[in-house]
Amino acid sequence: MPQSIAMSLLTGAALSAVALTGAVAVEPAPQAVITAPAPDAVLLDLNAPEAQARGADVTLQNDALIDGGSAILQFGFANGEIGAARYNIDPGLFPIKIKRVQIFWASALSNGTQSLQDSILIYTGNFNLLANLEGPVMTDGALNEFDLEPLNIVINSPTQLTVGLQFFDAPNGDVLKGTLATDNNGCQSGLNWVFIPGNGSWFNLCSFGVSGDLVIRTIIDPMGAPPACPEDLNGDNVVDTADLGLLLAVFGQTPPSIAEADINNDGTCDTADLGILLAAFGTACP
Ligand SMILES: [Ca+2]
Ligand SMILES: [Ca+2]
Ligand SMILES: [Ca+2]
Numbered sequence: 001m002p003q004s005i006a007m008s009l010l011t012g013a014a015l016s017a018v019a020l021t022g023a024v025a026v027e028p029a030p031q032a033v034i035t036a037p038a039p040d041a042v043l044l045d046l047n048a049p050e051a052q053a054r055g056a057d058v059t060l061q062n063d064a065l066i067d068g069g070s071a072i073l074q075f076g077f078a079n080g081e082i083g084a085a086r087y088n089i090d091p092g093l094f095p096i097k098i099k100r101v102q103i104f105w106a107s108a109l110s111n112g113t114q115s116l117q118d119s120i121l122i123y124t125g126n127f128n129l130l131a132n133l134e135g136p137v138m139t140d141g142a143l144n145e146f147d148l149e150p151l152n153i154v155i156n157s158p159t160q161l162t163v164g165l166q167f168f169d170a171p172n173g174d175v176l177k178g179t180l181a182t183d184n185n186g187c188q189s190g191l192n193w194v195f196i197p198g199n200g201s202w203f204n205l206c207s208f209g210v211s212g213d214l215v216i217r218t219i220i221d222p223m224g225a226p227p228a229c230p231e232d233l234n235g236d237n238v239v240d241t242a243d244l245g246l247l248l249a250v251f252g253q254t255p256p257s258i259a260e261a262d263i264n265n266d267g268t269c270d271t272a273d274l275g276i277l278l279a280a281f282g283t284a285c286p
Helices: 241-251 270-278
Strands: 004-008 034-037 043-044 059-062 070-074 082-087 096-106 114-116 119-124 128-134 136-141 142-147 163-165 177-182 192-198 201-204 214-222
Touching: 043 136, 043 270, 082 119, 082 214, 096 119, 096 136, 096 163, 136 142, 163 192, 163 214, 241 270
Parallel strands: 034 128
Antiparallel strands: 004 070, 043 142, 059 214, 070 177, 082 163, 082 192, 096 142, 096 177, 096 214, 114 136, 119 128, 119 163, 192 201
């Protein structure tokens, strides 16, 4: 029977410094395709700014794990099994581009050991395989981030998205091997899945008694979201003479006393900003 173990994350510390607290808790657990080598992982602190979405990007995540919180390591996985997180995405965000995948990976030691796993898999709809990234190297005790932006994976139509990790070097009950983790505040049915190759089927991970949501996050560029309207300096949802007046009032200042007047963010308010505003003149902003 698969097992899990509770661990706690040190506040403010790098995840390589993760410490174990308390006793080992045993919990029942389950046990047009792009094929590309998985990029090298970058290791992140859970709460570091670089772990969050940048700019207009959106982080899809079901887990509530934060630095200082407790993660549950799921040691029940066997080779060939896939643990996967499913996200329901606001249809208004489509088309979306997949930018990065983040997977929290740890063993009872959390000592930075690396292990080669089978693949990162990306599905749309009801497990329609969209991309298969082979051979991800996972580092123990860290949020492993994989940059998928160069693969240019764009999903045009509103759909569910499911992102999974297929095991090649699975723990199979060995708490010294790295594995997927969940949060500890409940497992949301329908958002956590496991593929068991022996059955050839996907199962609701929560139904195996797993008590949390898998810490598998996906950062997307919501290409269909309304663009920001930086030319609307006064925020009244239209680019008009009021905005022009504000820009002209600080024209030539470095930096301008009205920060919004530096539309192109180059530190000064000049003809470049004026040109951008005039090009958008009369535009209604969402
Ligand atoms: Ca949860
Ligand atoms: Ca305005
Ligand atoms: Ca400027």
